[in-house]
Amino acid sequence: xxxxxxxxxxxxxxxxxxxxxLVALGADAGRVAVLVNDEVVPQARxxxxxxxxxxRVEVLTFAGGG
Numbered sequence: 001x002x003x004x005x006x007x008x009x010x011x012x013x014x015x016x017x018x019x020x021x022l023v024a025l026g027a028d029a030g031r032v033a034v035l036v037n038d039e040v041v042p043q044a045r046x047x048x049x050x051x052x053x054x055x056r057v058e059v060l061t062f063a064g065g066g
Contacts, residue, residue, distance in 0.1 A: 001003050001013070001014050001018075001042070001051070001052070001054075002053055002054065003021070003051060003053070003054070003055050003056075003057055004054075004055070004056045004057065005021070005025070005057045005058075005059065005061060006057070006058060010022050012051065013023070014051075015050065017046070017047060017048065017049055017050055017051065017053060018041055018045075018046040018047075018049040018051060018057070019046040019047040019049070020058070021051060021057065022034070022046065022047035025059065027059055027061070029043060029046065030033065030043070031061060031062050032060060032061050033060045033062070034046065034057065034058070034059055034060070034061075035050070035057070035058040035060075036049065036055055036056070036057050037055055037056050038056070
């Protein structure tokens with residue numbers, strides 16, 4: 001299935017979850033905020049959050065500064 005991840009088309013297997021996508025992207029799940037179709041998905045719900053063809057996913061990495 002095709003997803004739009006951070007503005008780019010990405011092909012993922014049917015039945016993939018948000019947690020699976022984050023692993024495939026190499027994202028540190030504890031250091032990112034994730035939105036699917038403009039809704040924040042808390043870390044505790046990512047393993048059960050099924051993705052569907054056409055979903056828009058934004059993965060935002062926290063950055064420190066000073």
